Amino acid sequence: MATQLPTTDIRIGADLIRRRKGGTPIVCLTAYTYPIARLLDPHVDLLLVGDSVAMVLHGHETTLGASLEMMIAHGQAVMRGSAKACVVVDMPAGTYEDSASQAVASARRIVGETGCQAVKLEGGVDMAAQIAAIVAAGIPVMGHIGLQPQSVEKDGGYKIKGRTDENVAALIADALAVEKAGAFSLVIEGTIETVAADITGRIAIPTIGIGASSECDGQILVIDDMVGLTVDRVPKFVKQYADLRSVIAHAAERYASEVRDREFPGRAHVFSKTNGGDEA
Numbered sequence: 001m002a003t004q005l006p007t008t009d010i011r012i013g014a015d016l017i018r019r020r021k022g023g024t025p026i027v028c029l030t031a032y033t034y035p036i037a038r039l040l041d042p043h044v045d046l047l048l049v050g051d052s053v054a055m056v057l058h059g060h061e062t063t064l065g066a067s068l069e070m071m072i073a074h075g076q077a078v079m080r081g082s083a084k085a086c087v088v089v090d091m092p093a094g095t096y097e098d099s100a101s102q103a104v105a106s107a108r109r110i111v112g113e114t115g116c117q118a119v120k121l122e123g124g125v126d127m128a129a130q131i132a133a134i135v136a137a138g139i140p141v142m143g144h145i146g147l148q149p150q151s152v153e154k155d156g157g158y159k160i161k162g163r164t165d166e167n168v169a170a171l172i173a174d175a176l177a178v179e180k181a182g183a184f185s186l187v188i189e190g191t192i193e194t195v196a197a198d199i200t201g202r203i204a205i206p207t208i209g210i211g212a213s214s215e216c217d218g219q220i221l222v223i224d225d226m227v228g229l230t231v232d233r234v235p236k237f238v239k240q241y242a243d244l245r246s247v248i249a250h251a252a253e254r255y256a257s258e259v260r261d262r263e264f265p266g267r268a269h270v271f272s273k274t275n276g277g278d279e280a
């Protein structure tokens with residue numbers, strides 16, 4: 001049974017994040033589950049239920065494995081586990097690209113079924129109509145340009161953006177289009193520092209960097225990468241602040257050995273007629 005979080009009327013909204021442009025850097029992390037949301041909520045401004053959940057928790061090869069139902073289930077868990085953070089849920093590939101009306105219907109389902117504060121979608125100039133329509137429907141949108149994980153198959157891998165003049169011009173056009181469409185913030189992933197700085201200086205909404213340098217107005221990392229839980233590829237730009245893989249592997253090794261030696265369960269974990277009450 002889930003413990004109730006303390007009720008609070010200070011949940012951070014998208015508008016507050018937008019007004020943090022140029023101020024103290026905005027702290028963001030991904031979260032996919034109730035316990036992790038509870039642990040992170042006191043420390044962050046924004047929790048993103050990223051479609052990276054398809055890879056990180058469900059073992060898919062790319063984020064294309066995410067579905068609307070998957071995002072909604074994880075969004076609900078993160079909302080239950082947080083009281084303060086602005087919760088943003090990713091729109092998975094295939095649920096918004098076709099038309100503005102498809103995008104609005106999917107965004108309405110995500111917000112209606114999770115109660116999250118905003119949605120995020122990937123794309124710039126090409127997705128401006130979708131962003132404008134979702135915003136017009138009253139749902140705040142976070143943009144995402146640069147390296148777009150939903151396009152890695154098309155792009156031939158996880159490639160840094162902004163190395164050529166043509167590519168820089170395209171990134172700037174994307175950022176301006178997302179801002180003009182009414183997004184409240186913009187994730188910039190996998191680009192060089194000078195480009196991130198240039199974009200951050202040109203737009204009035206906060207930029208949230210991932211592999212895009214401290215020139216951005218905020219930072220985001222995938223939680224499993226940050227705490228050293230990711231078992232597959234970890235991007236070069238990640239700083240690992242803990243090594244939970246080793247902690248878990250070591251605990252599992254000790255447990256296995258104690259079970260095999262009949263050391264666990266010991267006296268403290270056993271019920272007898274004389275010991276303990278009815279509570280497990």
Ligand code: KIV
Pocket residue numbers: 030048049050051052053090144187189210220221222
């Ligand atoms: O899905 C995700 O986790 C993301 C972040 C990497 C920004 O989009």
